[in-house]
Amino acid sequence: CENSDPYKLCAALRNLDYEVMQKISKIILFDDVHTVNAWKILEYSVKIPVEHIMTERVKQNKSLVDIQLTARACQEHYQNQVDSFVIVSSDSDYWGLISSLSDARFLVMIEREKCGPDMKAALADSGIFYCYLDDFYSGNAEDIKLNALFQEMYRWIDDSIKLNVNEMLDAALRNTRLEMSAAERKQFYEKHIRNMSLVIDDDGNVSIELKRK
The missing domain is CATH 1.10.20 (Histone, subunit A)
Known part of the structure; x- marks a missing residue:
């Protein structure tokens, strides 16, 4: 969650064809205590099961999200026989995971301004497809933002007024x-x-x- 945009991901998922959406069995969010609450929009904006994992920090200046994601991906692959993953992140730290699970298929969704040329080159040289989240961020983005804003206000009202x-x-x-x-x-x-x-x-x-x- 710390290296991606919730609104862009939500827009991307909502723009997918129904047949493609059916192939996604679960969305797993690896979150950090320092990220925003906006990721909750996925739970009521897309009809895909969402598992939201909050990662605590041992050292306050070091996030453990990348380690959690890597460990869970390996578990899903070897224990649950998941053979295809979509990683939504512009962070090059996940290249170690991608290169290690050579018999798994990966698609990486990145943001243009956040992903450097070295990571793009490594993906391309290895034949791993990547696409830009920005390309899906079109007309319905404002509706997603407004929906998130209203949901957060309703949550605040429910928590504050009884x-x-x-x-x-x-x-x-x-x-x-x-x-x-x-x-x-x-x-x-x-x-x-x-x-x-x-x-x-x-x-x-x-x-x-x-x-x-």
Whole structure:
């Protein structure tokens, strides 16, 4: 995750033909605590199982993502007989993995500005196909970004605000020592609570207004 762009990968996957998508059995994300949350968009943007592995750091200045990816790829190849891999990274560190699993097939998806000529030459000389993620990053990219933005805002709201209006009304009646019949409660709820609104001030602070009349 630290050497690739989530929006470009999502756009690339969504632009693939259905038959090609069916050949992808799983997406495994090797993530680091210092990368962004945007990778969550894959889980609700593509219909492919996503396994998200968070890698802890032993030394704070050294990521272990490349080691985790290499170890898992070897496990999938030798234990689960996976014979084809798509590596989405512009990092040359994975050349050791690619050159070691000589009986596996690889496709490497890179970004133009992040992958140097030496890595491209090594791939080409070994007959390993590579393509640019940038080529898939077309018109639907903005929709992907907006979707990710809304999902993150919904997540923030869910984590920050816990309000149950039925519990609120119960507490208000209890604290004021007032009683309502079931019919009166329903009428009050429909008139004053269901139509509550949000008020946002100039600093972005939010308050809730109940309908008083």
